[in-house]
Amino acid sequence: MTDFPFATIGFDLDGTLLDTSGDIAAALNRVLAEDGRPLLPLDQVLRMVGRGVHALLEQAVQATGGGDAGVVERLHPRFVATYGDHIADHSRPYPGCIEALDALAARGVTLAVVTNKPEALTLPLLAATGLLPRFACVIGGDTLGPGAAKPSPAPILEMLRRCGAPAAFVGDSIYDVQAAQAAGIPAAACSFGFSAVPVATLGAEAVIDSYAELLPVLEALRPIRV
Numbered sequence: 087m088t089d090f091p092f093a094t095i096g097f098d099l100d101g102t103l104l105d106t107s108g109d110i111a112a113a114l115n116r117v118l119a120e121d122g123r124p125l126l127p128l129d130q131v132l133r134m135v136g137r138g139v140h141a142l143l144e145q146a147v148q149a150t151g152g153g154d155a156g157v158v159e160r161l162h163p164r165f166v167a168t169y170g171d172h173i174a175d176h177s178r179p180y181p182g183c184i185e186a187l188d189a190l191a192a193r194g195v196t197l198a199v200v201t202n203k204p205e206a207l208t209l210p211l212l213a214a215t216g217l218l219p220r221f222a223c224v225i226g227g228d229t230l231g232p233g234a235a236k237p238s239p240a241p242i243l244e245m246l247r248r249c250g251a252p253a254a255f256v257g258d259s260i261y262d263v264q265a266a267q268a269a270g271i272p273a274a275a276c277s278f279g280f281s282a283v284p285v286a287t288l289g290a291e292a293v294i295d296s297y298a299e300l301l302p303v304l305e306a307l308r309p310i311r312v
Contacts, residue, residue: 090193091308094249096242096266098257099201099208100135101279103183104215107132108176113169114146117161123150133282136259138202138227138235139165170207174214180278182297187220189301196249200242202227202235202261223248236261242269252309256300263288272307274300 100106111131134145143158201208205226212218227235234240242265255266258279266273275290285293292303
């Protein structure tokens, strides 16, 4: 098909392509328990996901008795190691995700991942779930250096530089929507992800409730800026 409006579609990872909730929560709670802290329920953990590992640990420390920046720095390598060892025990693509990616590829669309998860965790996760070969570029939260993760538009602009425009972005959080729009491209928000607030309030150009809706929604969107 030649009338598809986008040359590139970018995707967030956690809560968008993959349901990683079980593995993230399990790793976080292992680290908290080892540090003598109480465990956190899954729904509370998911509200902390989206800004990367450091922000996740900052929130988890504050929710389990508090501590200074040194506590977060101490727990950071332990979490990365623990999560890395169990990165895809339970994580799976959302229903219909693979079919949607296949349909986009059949239209000649270039696919990309832009996530706030560090590259050292992103690439093994995509490989373990069989998704890595599908993406022309993968941009992690640390790919561009400090301060350049979503909601900064920098990683979306880098995606455009590597993969081409016009493009749209699919994510589940306010950080995804803000980054995409600041980079001048439309965002489709997933209601089935990890957003801490109702997805309808994020200001995305579209909302999808399942991957079955993705292609029709994208076909109805138009680029904000080429």
